[in-house]
Amino acid sequence: MATNSYDAIIIGGGHNGLVTAAYLARAGKKTLVLERRHLLGGAAVSEEVFPGFTFSVFSYVVSLLRPEIVRDLELPRHGLQILPLESTVTPLPNGDYLAGWGDADLTRREVSRHSLRDADAMVEFGRLMHHMAMAVKPILGMIPPDPTSLAPSDLAGMLKLGGHMRSLGPENFHALYKLMTMSSADYLDEWYEFDALKATKSASGIIGTFLSPRSPGSAYVLLHHYMGEIDGAFRAWGFAKGGTGTISNAIANAARALGATIRTEAPVAKVLTKGGRATGVVLDSGEEIMAPLVVSGLDPRRTFLELVDPGQLPDDLVTAVRRFKFRGSSGKVNLALSELPNFTCLPGIGPLHRGAVSISPSMDYLERAYDDAKYGEFSKRPYMDIVFPSMLDPDMAPPGKHVMSVFVQYAPYHLNGGWTDAKREAFGDAVVDTIAEHAPNLKSAILHRQVLTPLDIERITGLSEGNIFAGELALQQLFFLRPAAAWAKYRTPIHGYYQCGAGTHPGGGIMGASGRLAALKILADQ
Amino acid sequence: MLKTTPFHSRTAPLILGQAWRRWSGFSVASSYDLLPDREYTAVRNSAALFDISPLCKYRLRGRDAGRLLDRMVTRDLTKCRVGQVMYTPWCDSHGKVIDDGTVSRLSDTEYRLTAAEPSIRWLQMNGFGLEATIEDVSDTLGALAIQGPLARIILNQVAEPTVEGLKFFRVMPARIGGVAVEISRTGYTGDLGYEIWVPAAGAVKVWDALMTAGANYGILPAGIWALDIARIEAGLVMADVDYHSAHRALIADQKSTPFELSLDWTVSLDKGRYNGKQALVREHTAGPAWRFVGLEVDWESFEALYAAHHLPPSLPTVAWRTSTPIYRDGRQIGYASSGCWSPLLKKYLALAHIRAPHFAPDTRVEMEVTVEHQRRRAAATVRKLPFFDPARKKA
Numbered sequence: 001m002a003t004n005s006y007d008a009i010i011i012g013g014g015h016n017g018l019v020t021a022a023y024l025a026r027a028g029k030k031t032l033v034l035e036r037r038h039l040l041g042g043a044a045v046s047e048e049v050f051p052g053f054t055f056s057v058f059s060y061v062v063s064l065l066r067p068e069i070v071r072d073l074e075l076p077r078h079g080l081q082i083l084p085l086e087s088t089v090t091p092l093p094n095g096d097y098l099a100g101w102g103d104a105d106l107t108r109r110e111v112s113r114h115s116l117r118d119a120d121a122m123v124e125f126g127r128l129m130h131h132m133a134m135a136v137k138p139i140l141g142m143i144p145p146d147p148t149s150l151a152p153s154d155l156a157g158m159l160k161l162g163g164h165m166r167s168l169g170p171e172n173f174h175a176l177y178k179l180m181t182m183s184s185a186d187y188l189d190e191w192y193e194f195d196a197l198k199a200t201k202s203a204s205g206i207i208g209t210f211l212s213p214r215s216p217g218s219a220y221v222l223l224h225h226y227m228g229e230i231d232g233a234f235r236a237w238g239f240a241k242g243g244t245g246t247i248s249n250a251i252a253n254a255a256r257a258l259g260a261t262i263r264t265e266a267p268v269a270k271v272l273t274k275g276g277r278a279t280g281v282v283l284d285s286g287e288e289i290m291a292p293l294v295v296s297g298l299d300p301r302r303t304f305l306e307l308v309d310p311g312q313l314p315d316d317l318v319t320a321v322r323r324f325k326f327r328g329s330s331g332k333v334n335l336a337l338s339e340l341p342n343f344t345c346l347p348g349i350g351p352l353h354r355g356a357v358s359i360s361p362s363m364d365y366l367e368r369a370y371d372d373a374k375y376g377e378f379s380k381r382p383y384m385d386i387v388f389p390s391m392l393d394p395d396m397a398p399p400g401k402h403v404m405s406v407f408v409q410y411a412p413y414h415l416n417g418g419w420t421d422a423k424r425e426a427f428g429d430a431v432v433d434t435i436a437e438h439a440p441n442l443k444s445a446i447l448h449r450q451v452l453t454p455l456d457i458e459r460i461t462g463l464s465e466g467n468i469f470a471g472e473l474a475l476q477q478l479f480f481l482r483p484a485a486a487w488a489k490y491r492t493p494i495h496g497y498y499q500c501g502a503g504t505h506p507g508g509g510i511m512g513a514s515g516r517l518a519a520l521k522i523l524a525d526q
Numbered sequence: 527m528l529k530t531t532p533f534h535s536r537t538a539p540l541i542l543g544q545a546w547r548r549w550s551g552f553s554v555a556s557s558y559d560l561l562p563d564r565e566y567t568a569v570r571n572s573a574a575l576f577d578i579s580p581l582c583k584y585r586l587r588g589r590d591a592g593r594l595l596d597r598m599v600t601r602d603l604t605k606c607r608v609g610q611v612m613y614t615p616w617c618d619s620h621g622k623v624i625d626d627g628t629v630s631r632l633s634d635t636e637y638r639l640t641a642a643e644p645s646i647r648w649l650q651m652n653g654f655g656l657e658a659t660i661e662d663v664s665d666t667l668g669a670l671a672i673q674g675p676l677a678r679i680i681l682n683q684v685a686e687p688t689v690e691g692l693k694f695f696r697v698m699p700a701r702i703g704g705v706a707v708e709i710s711r712t713g714y715t716g717d718l719g720y721e722i723w724v725p726a727a728g729a730v731k732v733w734d735a736l737m738t739a740g741a742n743y744g745i746l747p748a749g750i751w752a753l754d755i756a757r758i759e760a761g762l763v764m765a766d767v768d769y770h771s772a773h774r775a776l777i778a779d780q781k782s783t784p785f786e787l788s789l790d791w792t793v794s795l796d797k798g799r800y801n802g803k804q805a806l807v808r809e810h811t812a813g814p815a816w817r818f819v820g821l822e823v824d825w826e827s828f829e830a831l832y833a834a835h836h837l838p839p840s841l842p843t844v845a846w847r848t849s850t851p852i853y854r855d856g857r858q859i860g861y862a863s864s865g866c867w868s869p870l871l872k873k874y875l876a877l878a879h880i881r882a883p884h885f886a887p888d889t890r891v892e893m894e895v896t897v898e899h900q901r902r903r904a905a906a907t908v909r910k911l912p913f914f915d916p917a918r919k920k921a
């Protein structure tokens with residue numbers, strides 16, 4: 001049974017798939033998006049999990065949504081509104097706190113309470129990271145050239161890249177090299193002395209990755225925060241009004257306005273091929289839909305090993321994808337609250353609740369959290385990144401009540417003995433207990449609790465092993481190696497079958513960059 | 527000493543960075559917070575509370591109060607019913623704008639006029655021979671604007687009766703915190719919003735009632751920096767910034783007509799005699815020499831000017847009010863009088879005066895920008911105003 005045909009079918013209505021659809025539709029292609037779930041967005045969804053309480057169920061802050069996508073697709077017109085998220089507060093074991101505020105002078109004074117030296121270092125460190133972010137930014141917008149290929153486009157790409165690297169000058173180039181290869185702990189040691197400051201900064205380097213701050217390669221992710229800053233007033237970094245689902249819906253609205261068709265509750269079983277070419281898809285229901293272009297917005301494992309028969313693919317690619325590291329290490333706890341947690345380090349309702357609270361009191365704390373996970377347990381006292389979305393967007397909870405979002409690291413996908421309901425609740429308890437040490441009223445304020453383990457993340461979003469980035473953002477899995485050597489340019493060995501998810505360059509997070517670059521590549525190939 | 531508003535005892539402790547500014551001889555907040563971002567965000571996300579008491583306010587009473595105003599302003603006030611508010615400019619005899627503001631009809635014979643500039647002399651001159659008393663209530667009447675998507679919900683908690691039925695540009699009497707006030711559905715943000723007119727003695731009570739009721743809805747006191755961005759997005763002209771009062775301008779070129787400010791909709795060509803009518807009828811036939819339009823700065827072009835210096839684009843964090851040349855094909859064809867980065871629309875916007883025939887929407891022009899001390903030009907496109915006009919404003 002074949003239904004009407006399209007120019008292009010996108011499998012998966014995650015934000016990347018939707019971006020690809022919008023760009024293809026904009027280029028005049030008759031485009032269809034097929035999403036398995038009843039709502040769009042994948043890991044960027046907002047749901048009213050408990051009556052009156054809306055959560056960004058998975059991803060919760062906008063990190064690096066590409067400004068060119070915001071502009072090209074006119075996302076503000078389609079409902080995107082980004083609210084400022086200004087501060088980060090780290091409660092300390094001695095009852096004090098460390099804060100980074102929105103105002104630079106306040107932050108400098110605050111850091112100088114802990115270390116005069118670090119307060120000065122921040123300025124220079126910020127300058128260096130500015131240069132690093134400027135160095136990496138063009139790469140985020142570039143289809144990765146294949147360094148082993150002699151094709152003119154690859155050579156041109158390598159030349160452009162080489163030219164760009166040379167333009168950095170030796171000092172910045174070396175700094176970049178260090179950033180790409182060092183551990184965030186070592187990298188930050190070169191700059192800072194205050195332990196909690198280093199821990200809080202390095203925490204961003206472990207998010208979504210099965211690494212500790214002392215693992216080489218963890219420094220690179222530090223950059224992500226600064227990338228947001230060079231987008232400056234564009235404020236690609238912040239909180240989406242209505243939760244991260246609003247971002248997905250804005251992209252979907254743009255895609256529809258450009259002529260794309262979007263179907264939900266339409267899980268794709270297989271990509272149809274004929275003579276090494278994609279011809280369409282078949283849904284779980286048996287419905288067949290034909291199109292000469294099929295684009296997978298799923299992660300590499302599903303794209304290459306599930307949606308198509310791996311027998312059709314070269315062995316080295318299959319091997320590379322099998323080795324591609326997922327090993328999800330993060331969980332999420334969403335709480336509906338009758339009142340805000342009152343942190344003993346900064347009592348009362350205040351600016352702390354309008355920013356992030358980071359449970360990262362020391363480097364050893366993070367390392368111990370990692371040790372639990374290394375041996376197959378969830379962290380008894382995990383690193384957490386906490387925000388209170390209802391403080392920024394009152395529409396997220398009933399008046400006077402609140403929602404609290406807790407991103408938790410580490411919760412290994414491969415838990416000793418496997419995840420069970422009891423272990424999920426034990427994990428949730430560890431999270432709540434740890435936060436309650438800093439905010440004793442938390443437990444009595446909890447009205448509802450949603451605990452998501454990496455297994456839950458996998459089940460609900462389809463992200464393999466619950467890896468939030470559709471595959472770790474580790475150096476050996478980036479740029480022309482994402483997801484595999486020779487297949488980093490959104491193509492696959494099957495003609496007309498492409499990939500556009502976060503498992504391709506430049507990777508995970510709500511960026512949309514993979515989706516956009518895939519569309520540009522597809523259109524260039526036509 | 528500058529004057530303080532009736533809300534001063536509440537606003538003063540909130541101004542963290544002592545960022546005061548002058549407005550009509552009063553001191554008010556530029557921003558309460560150290561950064562204006564959250565205050566602006568409240569306008570588009572929850573509700574912002576502005577102290578707009580420094581506006582010049584006049585109460586007109588008497589049989590001819592309506593006639594007086596109708597003779598003075600360009601809009602047809604004979605159509606203004608009790609409970610209605612009309613925005614209007616007023617002109618000199620050459621059709622040049624003196625000021626702009628709102629007229630609220632409070633009863634058959636009573637009106638309130640707001641103005642940017644002191645206007646008692648002009649009102650008296652226009653009222654010559656008419657039966658109307660004019661009272662300057664600028665200092666005795668406090669005013670608050672509550673603006674943003676949650677403004678109505680908050681106001682409904684404290685206003686008796688509620689503002690549920692109050693339509694756009696209508697005014698009604700009510701009580702807030704036991705104080706008799708007037709609430710109009712008006713504002714300077716282009717969003718859902720209300721203005722509350724309260725006798726100075728009851729001002730603090732009204733402020734407290736709103737702040738308490740708004741606590742669960744993200745209400746935030748906001749300063750002029752936030753207001754300025756919102757009004758640019760809404761394409762609203764500002765006296766003394768986007769145009770000069772005909773009473774102050776030293777040379778003819780500094781004056782503007784309502785048509786030149788793109789306020790055509792406020793000019794009645796068929797009502798009876800009023801200041802400037804003849805000139806305006808003539809101009810209407812001939813077509814205006816200037817138009818007040820929106821400009822959207824082209825991002826790629828703007829970014830490239832900075833990229834040439836290996837810098838990311840640097841955007842204004844508050845609105846600017848410096849006259850800025852606009853070019854087309856190498857020739858200056860006008861000037862921008864205000865501009866800002868719109869955090870909501872993610873666009874660099876400006877309000878500009880453009881000479882005929884270059885003001886048609888979508889015309890490609892260039893705006894002067896200074897990058898690393900050098901004068902450059904960024905591409906920009908003429909847009910129809912407003913830039914932002916949400917359905918909730920009138921819904």
Ligand SMILES: Cc1cc2nc3c(=O)[nH]c(=O)nc-3n(C[C@H](O)[C@H](O)[C@H](O)COP(=O)(O)OP(=O)(O)OC[C@H]3O[C@@H](n4cnc5c(N)ncnc54)[C@H](O)[C@@H]3O)c2cc1C
Pocket residue numbers: 011012013014015016017034035036037040041042043044057058059060061062063064266267268269297298330331332407457460461462463466467468469470500501502503507508509510511
């Ligand atoms: C808990 C968590 C927290 C995170 N926090 C942040 C954060 O704060 N900031 C940030 O920037 N990033 C965050 N991320 C990462 C970010 O959300 C993801 O990297 C990004 O959303 C991935 O987008 P995508 O479109 O590539 O894939 P996905 O969002 O995974 O989309 C894939 C889509 O395909 C659908 N699908 C799967 N199988 C099929 C099928 N067979 N047929 C049809 N459809 C199918 C899925 O339902 C899904 O909608 C977080 C992720 C998680 C899980």
